[in-house]
Amino acid sequence: MQNVKSDILTFRGSHYDYGVAVGxxxxxxxMLKNREKEWRKRVPRFDIDIKETQAIFQQFAPQIWExxxxxxxxxxxxxxxxxxxFAHYRFTTLPDSGCSxxxxxxxxxxxxxxxxxxxxxxxxxxxxxxxxxxxxxxMSRTTGRMDGMNEHGxxxxxxxxxxxxxxxxxxxxxxxxxxxxxxxxxxxxxxxxKRLPHRSSFSYIVMDASGAHAIVEVTPRGIDVRYxxxxxxxxxxxxxENRNYTKESIDRLARLEAQIPTNAPDKFEVFQRFNxxxxxxxSKLFKSWSGTIHTSMYDPTTLTAWISLGESQTPVAxxxxxxxKGQPVEHATLHGQLDTDxxxxxx
Numbered sequence: 001m002q003n004v005k006s007d008i009l010t011f012r013g014s015h016y017d018y019g020v021a022v023g024x025x026x027x028x029x030x031m032l033k034n035r036e037k038e039w040r041k042r043v044p045r046f047d048i049d050i051k052e053t054q055a056i057f058q059q060f061a062p063q064i065w066e067x068x069x070x071x072x073x074x075x076x077x078x079x080x081x082x083x084x085x086f087a088h089y090r091f092t093t094l095p096d097s098g099c100s101x102x103x104x105x106x107x108x109x110x111x112x113x114x115x116x117x118x119x120x121x122x123x124x125x126x127x128x129x130x131x132x133x134x135x136x137x138x139m140s141r142t143t144g145r146m147d148g149m150n151e152h153g154x155x156x157x158x159x160x161x162x163x164x165x166x167x168x169x170x171x172x173x174x175x176x177x178x179x180x181x182x183x184x185x186x187x188x189x190x191x192x193x194k195r196l197p198h199r200s201s202f203s204y205i206v207m208d209a210s211g212a213h214a215i216v217e218v219t220p221r222g223i224d225v226r227y228x229x230x231x232x233x234x235x236x237x238x239x240x241e242n243r244n245y246t247k248e249s250i251d252r253l254a255r256l257e258a259q260i261p262t263n264a265p266d267k268f269e270v271f272q273r274f275n276x277x278x279x280x281x282x283s284k285l286f287k288s289w290s291g292t293i294h295t296s297m298y299d300p301t302t303l304t305a306w307i308s309l310g311e312s313q314t315p316v317a318x319x320x321x322x323x324x325k326g327q328p329v330e331h332a333t334l335h336g337q338l339d340t341d342x343x344x345x346x347x
Contacts, residue, residue, distance in 0.1 A: 002341060004309055006121045006138070006294075006334040010323065014130040015063040019070020022142060026075065029346035031120065031142070035085055050079055053089050060196065061178055063132045067143060086143045088174035090166075090199050098249075098283050098290035099159040100256050100274065101205045101231045103213045107267045108205065109297045110157040111274050111282060112138070112146055115289045121344040123307065123334060125323055127151075135180040136305050136320045138294060144173025145180055151324055152184040153209030153300030159231050161201040162243035167220030169197035175218075179206065186212045194223055201241055203231050209300040217241075230256055255280045268315075271297050276312050284311075286340040293338065309336025 009025065011018050026032055057065035072082040083089075098113030120139040127134035137148020147157035156179045158172050170178070175196060183189040185208040193204060198220050207213040215231050217224045217238045224237040233249035234242050259273045259281060273279040275295040282292045297306040297315065303324070306315035313336050323329055 001337050001339050002343075004116075004121070004336055004338050004344060006123050006309055006344075008123045008125075008329060008331050008333060010125040010329060012127040012129065015067040015128055015132070016070040016130075018126060018128065019067035019072075020074050021070075022067070023071040023074025025122070026071070026142070031346045032075065032077075032085070034117070034345050034347075048080055048083050048090075050083060053083050053087050056089055056197070057087070061181065063128065063130060064143060064174075064177065064181065066130075071142065086141070088141060088144055088171045089169065090171060098233060098252070098285070098292075099157075100252060100281055101157050101159060102256065102260060102270055102274070103205065103207055103229045104267055104270060105264055106211055106301045107297060107299045108155045108157065108207050108213075109267065109270050109274050109295070110147055110205070111292045112294050112296065113283050113285075113290045113292050114146075116286055116291070116293060116338060116340060116342040116344055119293050119344045121346045125318070125320070125329065127324060132181040133184070134324055136318060136323075137180070138296070138307065140173035140176070143177060144171075145176040146173055147296050147298075148176070148180050149298045149300060149303070149305055149320065150180045150183075151303070151320075153303060154180065154183055154185060154189065155207045155298040155300050156180055156189070157205045157296075159203045159205070159233050161203060161217075161219070161233060161235055162241065163200055164241075164243065165220065166200050167198065169199040169220060171199045172202050175202070175204065179204065184208070185210065186214050190214060190216055190225060193218055201235075201238075203235070205231055207298075207300060211301075230260075232256065252281065252283075267297060267299070271295060271306065271315055275308055275315075282311055284339050286338065286342055291338070291340060294336075307334065309334050310338045311336075313337075 101110040122139040134151040140146040201219040232253040234246040303321035
């Protein structure tokens, strides 16, 4: 069992200055060095086009492009390297991964299942002053988000579906960031997902402060929307797009639905069942790119977020509404335990 930690960092200011702050944080850890090792071990199976990537960011996310410039200026790296590591727009794949989500009555709970060596180990609260919405959630690949909530109470999480037939487009963690950055509600999130170019196939789960929610099934070739409360790693509508092997995902979905109490379950009980390995939703398959790294929960009506690293942890709560009004957060780090010897990307 390994002790792990995630930094909690807050920032108010422009996207460029936020990028500068992120770049300075990266200078203090091993993330960029580990990323370069990762690229050398598996040559990227996609191309980088500087002009086209800049153009697509000017169309969809000009502020985030300024954030990337801030990181680049601090780290003093070429534009191509900055795009490779931080832009997450790719031309022409992802390993298999897990993730489980439950949408309750005004809350969302998810397990983030992936490979620890890709995990940034940073929980970020960011309030921009130059456009875009303030957001809270764990960082993914520096500029992305794998789940989170914004100032309007829009909550986002995603689940991997398959890596067949990729196309030119944004990868999942940048898509998640764009949803939080530019959408106020479920309707706007669905509209954005329909307009974005997508690299691979994912389900994006969104919920807003009104209680509306949706599971948006996305591939580079099409999109459909369903309104279930649960999601693992197979499509229910775009079934022709599913990978050949979906048994593990179907079985995990059945376990998830069997473990959720009936009659308006308490959200903390749901959280516990996601986070405790005894309930068989939490996964320890870290070497197979599908071990549970964190369990998170969001309440869009109160703008409260909870997260725990690793298994069987008491969740740490963040009053995002209070932070938006100027109050500091109470914690500097998150701590937990993972049953693996694989380290985070920052170590």
